[in-house]
Amino acid sequence: MQKKVYLAGPDVFLSNGKEILGRKAEMARAAGFVPLCPGDLAPPPVETKNARGLAISGINEGMMRQADAVIANMTPFRGLAADVGTSFELGFMCALGKAVYAYTNIPDDHFKRCAAYYKGDLTRSADGRMRGPDGLSLEDFDMADNLMLDGGIKSRGGAFVVGNAPADQIYTDLTAFAECLRIFSERHGH
Amino acid sequence: MQKKVYLAGPDVFLSNGKEILGRKAEMARAAGFVPLCPGDLAPPPVETKNARGLAISGINEGMMRQADAVIANMTPFRGLAADVGTSFELGFMCALGKAVYAYTNIPDDHFKRCAAYYKGDLTRSADGRMRGPDGLSLEDFDMADNLMLDGGIKSRGGAFVVGNAPADQIYTDLTAFAECLRIFSERHGH
Numbered sequence: 001m002q003k004k005v006y007l008a009g010p011d012v013f014l015s016n017g018k019e020i021l022g023r024k025a026e027m028a029r030a031a032g033f034v035p036l037c038p039g040d041l042a043p044p045p046v047e048t049k050n051a052r053g054l055a056i057s058g059i060n061e062g063m064m065r066q067a068d069a070v071i072a073n074m075t076p077f078r079g080l081a082a083d084v085g086t087s088f089e090l091g092f093m094c095a096l097g098k099a100v101y102a103y104t105n106i107p108d109d110h111f112k113r114c115a116a117y118y119k120g121d122l123t124r125s126a127d128g129r130m131r132g133p134d135g136l137s138l139e140d141f142d143m144a145d146n147l148m149l150d151g152g153i154k155s156r157g158g159a160f161v162v163g164n165a166p167a168d169q170i171y172t173d174l175t176a177f178a179e180c181l182r183i184f185s186e187r188h189g190h
Numbered sequence: 191m192q193k194k195v196y197l198a199g200p201d202v203f204l205s206n207g208k209e210i211l212g213r214k215a216e217m218a219r220a221a222g223f224v225p226l227c228p229g230d231l232a233p234p235p236v237e238t239k240n241a242r243g244l245a246i247s248g249i250n251e252g253m254m255r256q257a258d259a260v261i262a263n264m265t266p267f268r269g270l271a272a273d274v275g276t277s278f279e280l281g282f283m284c285a286l287g288k289a290v291y292a293y294t295n296i297p298d299d300h301f302k303r304c305a306a307y308y309k310g311d312l313t314r315s316a317d318g319r320m321r322g323p324d325g326l327s328l329e330d331f332d333m334a335d336n337l338m339l340d341g342g343i344k345s346r347g348g349a350f351v352v353g354n355a356p357a358d359q360i361y362t363d364l365t366a367f368a369e370c371l372r373i374f375s376e377r378h379g380h
Contacts, residue, residue: 057341151247
């Protein structure tokens with residue numbers, strides 16, 4: 001039985017999202033898996049925008065339940081952290097006990113990205129934590145993103161692949177995605 | 191048996207995080223619940239920063255499994271969207287079938303915050319979606335955040351309370367949190 005893999009990520013928001021997700025699906029098939037992509041199933045006609053969003057959420061949750069694994073694109077999205085929808089999905093798949101893989105196309109880790117967000121204006125508070133001028137502390141755990149994301153993956157024996165895409169290709173470079181597929185295939189493929 | 195509620199959110203990063211979480215815990219107790227807070231349990235001594243992050247992740251996952259419900263603080267964090275760790279936790283709790291409640295202290299919905307991020311520089315593409323100058327489409331579903339977050343809560347009969355805190359109190363105002371407690375108490379309390 002071929003394993004099903006849910007391709008989570010903000011790829012759906014790209015102007016060439018269908019093309020990118022199509023390429024990812026093709027790569028997953030070539031590696032021997034059945035890809036499940038957000039956007040593959042159209043929601044039924046509904047009366048309000050809110051109902052449409054709710055229907056898409058239900059479809060995506062259904063695909064995740066069907067899937068054996070997730071490969072999540074955690075590349076920072078409109079800011080310094082991963083997409084929150086993808087983060088939700090990663091947590092969802094962790095709780096369901098699925099195989100969890102993720103990648104980012106930005107090599108700077110969470111601490112470095114937060115420090116850049118504060119333009120380096122950091123101070124160490126009495127409790128030993130580094131904080132920005134707004135008082136918010138920075139996680140410093142040698143992790144690509146928030147500890148729940150990295151920890152959820154690592155504690156389940158998954159992999160969080162850190163890529164280094166050219167600046168104009170952070171949402172389209174599939175090198176790190178391919179590496180996730182390779183690792184998943186080595187462990188769970190035929 | 192008193193219900194246990196996991197208090198998810200970026201509150202732990204505040205300079206007065208312990209005080210705020212203490213107040214939230216006290217309010218939860220006053221409403222008849224047992225609060226479980228990230229940071230309540232100290233991880234064992236470990237050798238690396240990474241191992242420490244992993245240990246905290248494990249502790250938080252354990253607390254979530256113990257809990258009957260989550261009240262997640264989804265107030266935008268270091269940018270336009272919710273904290274990714276909290277988003278992961280919301281997804282985790284949705285998958286486990288727990289009761290899910292959330293709040294934000296920013297009244298502007300997801301679309302409005304994204305539009306502000308692009309300073310209103312939006313165009314409608316051929317597929318009918320509004321996009322920023324970077325080509326990324328904006329979700330427009332009358333939702334407080336990404337559809338997976340709002341959808342996960344709504345489809346489970348939870349509540350996503352939208353507050354309107356003063357600008358200097360978006361991380362400390364507990365009005366919307368209190369409303370989550372009130373709704374949860376009405377439905378599941380004694």
